[in-house]
Amino acid sequence: QTVVTQEPSFSVSPGGTLTLTCGLSSGSVSSSYYPSWYQQTPGQAPRTLIYNTNTRSSGVPDRFSGSILGNKAALTITGAQADDESDYYCVLYMGSGIWVFGGGTKVTVL
Amino acid sequence: EVQLLESGGGLVQPGGSLRLSCGASGFTFSSYGMTWVRQAPGKGLEWVSGISGSGGGTYYANSVKGRFTISRDNSMYTLFLQMNSLRVEDTAVYYCAKIRGWGSDWYFEIWGRGTLVHVS
Numbered sequence: 001q002t003v004v005t006q007e008p009s010f011s012v013s014p015g016g017t018l019t020l021t022c023g024l025s026s027g028s029v030s031s032s033y034y035p036s037w038y039q040q041t042p043g044q045a046p047r048t049l050i051y052n053t054n055t056r057s058s059g060v061p062d063r064f065s066g067s068i069l070g071n072k073a074a075l076t077i078t079g080a081q082a083d084d085e086s087d088y089y090c091v092l093y094m095g096s097g098i099w100v101f102g103g104g105t106k107v108t109v110l
Numbered sequence: 111e112v113q114l115l116e117s118g119g120g121l122v123q124p125g126g127s128l129r130l131s132c133g134a135s136g137f138t139f140s141s142y143g144m145t146w147v148r149q150a151p152g153k154g155l156e157w158v159s160g161i162s163g164s165g166g167g168t169y170y171a172n173s174v175k176g177r178f179t180i181s182r183d184n185s186m187y188t189l190f191l192q193m194n195s196l197r198v199e200d201t202a203v204y205y206c207a208k209i210r211g212w213g214s215d216w217y218f219e220i221w222g223r224g225t226l227v228h229v230s
Contacts, residue, residue: 001172036217038155045205045224046147046155051217089155093216097160097169099145104154 002026004092006102012080012109020105021072022090028071033092035073037066040087040104049088050075077107085109112136112220114206119225126196126229132189132206132222140164140184143209145218146191148202148227158204159191162212174200196229203227 003025012018022035029035031053038046048057050066053073063078073092077084090102118130132144145160159180160169168180179192189206203224210219 034211034216038218040155045221046218048217048219048221051219052211052215055215057219087154091155091157091218097162097167098171099157099160099216101147101155101157 002094002100004090004100004102006088006090006105008103009106009108012077012084012107014080014082014109016080017076017078018080018107019069020075020077020088020090020107021069022074022092022102023072024092029068029073029092031068033073033094035066035068036091037064037073037075038089038091040089041085046089080107080109082109112208114208114220114222116204116206116222116225119204119227121228121230122196124196124198124229127192127194128196128227130191130193130204130206130225130227132191134187134189134208137208139182139187143212144182144189145207145209146180146189147205147207147218147221148200149205149224150199150202153202156202160209161189193227196227198229201227201229 005023037050040046054066089104115133146158161180177195181190205224206222207218208220
């Protein structure tokens with residue numbers, strides 16, 4: 001059973017920088033898992049932020065960036081703003097048409 | 111404009127069946143894989159099922175394998191999810207999403223607004 005791990009919660013001050021990570025319970029995340037990131041506010045559908053590790057989706061500001069840090073995928077938000085307060089999900093493509101989501105990270109900006 | 115609109119959700123008893131639909135517009139439907147993702151109340155996102163553009167490849171999470179069937183009608187620009195033997199734990203908002211980069215980028219590009227399935 002593959003488990004994708006994310007920090008449950010994160011707090012950041014306005015203007016600050018935070019890095020969320022996406023790991024595997026067993027093994028390392030690499031670009032071969034095509035990590036993608038999604039932002040979701042309560043009651044709304046997810047919004048695509050990053051795909052293929054580090055490519056921003058159309059219309060996503062450049063203060064959102066993706067990378068591989070060590071053995072995890074990472075989403076970095078620089079210059080955090082109040083409307084960045086959301087849940088953030090990563091998903092990894094496991095091959096053979098199968099994806100697995102992480103549990104999500106609740107980001108608070110205060 | 112690319113749009114996805116889910117329908118078919120509702121209240122169903124445990125053991126019952128429901129068929130979800132997702133109408134697509136604004137893109138060449140048959141050229142893209144599609145997927146269903148669900149979110150139980152207060153919980154995170156869970157990938158449920160995916161299907162290739164032609165419909166020839168179908169894929170399922172272990173939690174729904176053998177109970178759910180994904181299909182598509184490319185002439186009608188519609189994606190389906192037939193859900194049988196429903197359980198209380200299947201209660202969730204079900205989102206359909208367009209897969210971009212089948213064979214390359216493997217991500218969910220566009221999402222619908224979701225439809226609520228309540229098993230009780």
